[in-house]
């Protein structure tokens with residue numbers, strides 16, 4: 127049974143209401159780069175998904191750190207997880223499917239640990255002498271197909287379907303609350319995901335989040351407004367936005383996205399640094415200081431976004447700051 131249109135329409139809006147911060151929610155921060163800060167070596171085609179094999183305890187720990195920091199949505203370690211990638215490591219197809227499910231289970235376990243601790247130590251808010259259980263969703267991460275094709279080969283829809291349809295039912299079975307299509311670089315992929323969600327009758331909702339190169343275009347040059355319109359016409363998509371994009375473009379991007387959709391807008395920029403592939407290092411962008419984008423969240427709320435977080439090189443501290451800002455200021459859109 128697929129989600130009915132009205133269910134998906136209300137899914138994110140109901141969730142945002144329940145979060146109790148004036149219709150805002152907090153997503154987590156950079157997951158893979160946070161694993162690296164804890165010493166994980168992610169120089170691997172599987173990137174963060176490598177830790178599903180080598181250090182699942184660290185995956186659960188980082189999820190928990192983001193929950194402790196105030197996240198309402200945690201994104202799984204499956205960004206670059208593929209059965210093909212696992213197979214290259216000698217992991218059988220069945221075991222690989224198990225690892226895809228495991229990525230969701232680890233996030234759900236962290237949520238359970240967090241809730242168990244809350245009732246014992248009252249670490250979350252109290253209202254009327256009762257413990258308030260902060261709403262928390264587990265979003266299964268699907269990284270871009272373009273990123274998977276890092277060798278510069280061409281898009282092949284046959285392969286795309288093999289990668290993304292065969293594998294992704296595992297997330298639903300494992301109990302993910304939604305699918306996060308992240309860092310989408312172009313219109314073509316957005317169209318393919320939208321088609322996939324409809325044709326395969328994926329039973330959980332999704333968000334589409336694009337990676338952008340300025341205030342009006344995604345990284346390949348397509349207008350973000352067109353990308354947002356594609357997401358808008360797919361009833362299973364419950365939020366549209368941008369991630370892994372420098373903070374300085376976010377305000378303009380929110381205005382551009384609003385021209386293409388009226389769905390809730392999600393923004394989780396990176397730290398503003400640039401990844402240099404040759405050296406495997408992140409460098410400060412010249413002349414731009416964006417160390418602390420937490421202070422911009424109020425403006426982004428006014429511009430019309432309602433879900434805020436961080437991407438690469440942001441940490442639980444960023445998320446703590448965002449969470450504090452939206453809870454204490456009760457920000458409103460203009």
Ligand SMILES: [Zn+2]
Nearest residue numbers: 370396437438
């Ligand atoms: Zn990122």
